[in-house]
Structures are given as structure tokens and as C-alpha cells.
Amino acid sequence: MASCDVASSCRMNEEFAVPKDVEEVRTAMANFAERHVAAGRRVVLITSGGTKVPLESRTVRFLDNFSSGRRGASSAEYFLAKGYAVIFLHRHRSLCPYTRLYTGVNLLDCLTLNTIQEGTELVTVDQRKLPNITNILKRYQEVQTVGLLLPVEFSTLSEYLHLLKAAAQALSPIGSKAMFYLAAAVSDFYIPASEMPEHKIQSSNGPLQISMKMVPKILKPLVKDWAPKAFVISFKLETDPSILLERAYCALDTYKHQAVVANVLDTRHGYVVIVTKDFQKELVLTDKEAERGVEIEDKIVKNLSNAHSHFINQ
Template identity: 75%
Template sequence: MAEPRISSIDGKLAEEFAVPSHVEEVKEKMAAFASFHAEAGRKVVLITSGGTKVPLESRTVRFLDNFSSGRRGASSAEYFIDSGYAVIFLHRHRSLYPYTRMFLTINMLDALEFQGGGAPGNTGEVVVNQQVLPNIAKVLKRYEEVKESRLLLPIEFNTLSEYLHLLKAAAQALSTIGSKAMFYLAAAVSDFYIPASEMPEHKIQSSNGPLQLSMKMVPKILSPLVKDWAPQAFVISFKLETDASILLDKARRALDTYRHQAVVANVLDSRRGYVVVVTPETQAELILTEEDVKNEVEIEERIVSNLTLAHDNFITQQVA
């Protein structure tokens, strides 16, 4: 087999972004997960989810964060599993997580009670309050099935450096399963960073006056991912804008530049109910109606259904 090409981004990643100490261990885990599931006839999707954090000091007190709750990634993970995929969930520490995402707004202590009521002196068995968590049994059952079948491999990141190195490791790990791998890059990733060599070690002092930051452009990781690290995979990026008038143009430009398979384009305020899936040949608007919202349909179900179909067609074309 031909050796993978070394891109200039590889050098930049190694020099300017601190390499997480566990990256090789995680890569092996991801490669084993991918080959186990591919051998069992499953497709594998790597989902990125949540926002990256860019530290301003190496002993970090302050950082810049990219906005993302992680809901898109976490709910998509559930729909991919329901569609027969195994999921590597590369997510920001403490962002929304599949299955538990449904209970995040609930105070854990409000969801528990003493069996037999809260009479003074009753410190007996603690049970779940079914009124606060009416669907807990159903979700717990599904969560346990998924755990038992080892269909979900969670990997955490915090900083931009961790994200970039772990994504590269994931791409290399999944390259062994060729077109059965999908990349679903929903994380909100910083475009700017301060190289490790230029970062102050200690907390920036306000006594030195107003802070002026000069940040470099983050290398475009999609380029080596598509060309060098996982060239046979089915790759989807996400494009978030706040100005709807530039969204589709930006999505098309991304496809022209990186030559991957699809961009899911969304606007911050309407992202829960409207996205456009843009491919080199097509443009599909996915919209939730009022009726859908009443029935608690989530837009991620539609996105995943659209993309799993496209992935199947992609695999068929590769084989033919």
C-alpha cells in the first residue's frame, strides 16, 4: 500500500499545536473500534461536536471559546446508531452527550425522592421521581443496549490543539475501512489561535494596560483529511453563519476548495428547524414544520436520514 502523503499541515500541527500525551493510545482504540464494526458489516461515523477552546496563556486562566451546545452532535449520534452505524463521538468535555442530553436541564436532586415520601427520619431507599423524568426507563434501556453492543466510542477534547490532533488520529484510524467511514464534522472550530511558542506562560496582567491580541489563522484541516488522511471516506462538513445571505455561497466555496461530499449549511438562529444539505450536484432544504415541532421531531433525524442514503450511494459507486 502507498505511504500516506505528508502535507505541510502535518509539520505545522506538530510544531505549533501541543500534542496530547494520549493521542497514540486513542488512535489505537479508534482503529480497533473501526475494524471491529466494519468486520461486523457496520458503517462507522466519526462525529465531532461542541466548541473548541483556544488558550491565551499556557497556564490557562483565560481562553476564547467557539459557541456550540453539542446538541447537533449528540442527537445525530443517536440517529446514526438507530440507522445501524457505530459512532466515534469526538466531543468537547461537558458538552451535550447522547441520551443524557435529554436530562441536562433537570436538577438531579429534583429528580430523586425517598421511597415512601419525605417524612422526617425517612432516609430509606432513593427512587426516581417518574413525574420529573417520565421517559427515563425508555432512554436508560436504549443507552444500556448501545453500551452492551459497544456502538458508541466517546473521546473528549477541550482545546483546539487536542481537537486537531485527535481528528487527525481519527482520520488515520478510519482510513483502514475506506468508504465505510463517514466524517460528520459538526464541531464549532476556531479559525484563530496563538502558537504555543508565542503564548505567555503566566496569567496576562491587567496592570499592563488594555490587551491587544494577534492571532494566526488555523490551518484548514479539511484539506489533508480529504486528500491524505482518509481519502476514501465520505466527508461532511458544517457551515455556520449569522448572515443568511452569504451562507450558500460559503458552502459551495467550501465544496469547491476541499472537494469533499457535502456541506450542511445552517444559520445560528434557525439551526434547530432549517438546514440546507449542499453537495456538488444538489441542494436539499430540510425544514421542520409546526406539526413536526409539536410532535418533537428533531431536524437531526432528517439530516441523518439524508446523509446515510447519500453514503450508501457513495459506497455503491466506489465498489462499481
């Protein structure tokens, strides 16, 4: 094991609690990957949603971010349509593939209870309130029948870090057939367990002052040690367009992975730039495409799956 891996592992184990089921999940992901590669498929690990950073050991308060998991959930659908098997590492209660399309819909308002005869009742669905539900349900059932989607859930930053490492180690044996699509909005700051108060912080103590540490950059050991032959994509979100490309190229140079999907907060649903060491590709969603229900993630996945093919052939 390389020194970088040892140092990262030691720090993670000391400062971030290890999920009790991490070995069981690692085995499930390894078996999933092995089965699908044997069937001629590629496997993509998609991270999705934000990460929760607790302020107390017995957590009442935590720091969060705006991420709903929309990009990860929609991308998963497009990767599945491209023939990939998908491990979906997502935040608890964030959006999930297929069901994401009906977020905000009260399911009970879409159902009607009909009495067929005495003692027999039938529940029917009002499809007008669940647009395109027939096609979505068919796609979902096709995916479930073949077992193409493996959801893995996390809640906290600690769980995310350990599960991502487990995923990298599980997918490492399949080499270049593995893709990592790291769309989750991961916190850059945290409070170490050793410095965290055990009980609820009392407002009666006055204004709150918090000192936070930098979250270890897990991308470096992932690329260098845990899954060195995989095709790895990170995401770079900025609010200042003038620094976007500079930050994307800086990430490529620092971590030596294959691609960065760069986007600006205000335009992230309609414009991204895919940056690699060989090319820079702007993807734009036109008004007409948006009216037809096209999503920018469809274009992202098409471009990256093509780049993955080239990577494998090299």
C-alpha cells in the same frame, strides 16, 4: 506520505501540543472501527462542541464560542438508530447522546430515599421529572451492550486537531464505510504556543491587544491524504443568509469532500440545506413536527445516511 500531509503534520506538531494519549486513542478507534465493519456496520466519526483557545500557557483566560454540542449529540443518537457505530469526538462538558435530554435537571431532585426496613434503604426515581426516561435508558443500554458508542473527549483546540487526525488515520483502512460528520464549531484563530505568555495576563498592564493566526485547514489533508476514501461532511454556519449557499459551494470546491450542511445561526434548529456536487436539498422542520418532538437532526441523518449508501455503491 504526501507533501500536503507532511507540511500539515509538521505545523501541527510545532504549534499545537500533542496529547500524551493520542496513540492509545488512535489504537482504540482503529480497533473499534475494525470490529464493527467486520460485523457489517458502517462507522461515523462525529465531532461535537466548541474549541477552547487559551490566551496563556498556564491558562486562566481563553476564547470560546456558543456551541453546546447539541447538534452533534442528537445526531449521534439518530446515527445509532440507523445502525451506525459512532465515535463521538466531543468537547469536555459539552452535551452527550441521551443525557443531553436532561440538561439543566438537578438529578438529586428526581430521587427519593425510602426506608424499607431498619438498615435498608431504596432510592427511587420520580419519572415525572425525567420525561421518557424508561425509553431513553433502554436505548442507551442497548447501545452500551453492543458497544456501539466510543466517546473521545477533548478540551483544547490542540487536542481536537490531533485527535481528529488520529481518527482519520484510524478509520482510513475501512475506506468508504467510514463517514466523517464534522459538526464541531472549530475556532478559526489561535495564538501559537511560542507567542503565548506563560503566566496570567495582568490587567494592570492596560488594554489587551491580541494578534492571532489562522488555524490550519485540517479538512484538506483529511480528505486528500488521511482518509481519502471516506464520506466526509462539513458544516457551514453563517449569520448572513445571503452568502450561505455561496460559502457552502466554495467549501465543496476547495476541499473536494462529499457534502456541506449549511445553516444560518437564527434558524439552525429548524432549517438547513444539504449541498453536494449533485444536488441541493432543503430540510425544514414544521411547527407540527416540532410539537411532536421531531428534531431537524433526524432529517439530516436520514438524508446523509442515504447519500452515504449511494457513495458506497458507487
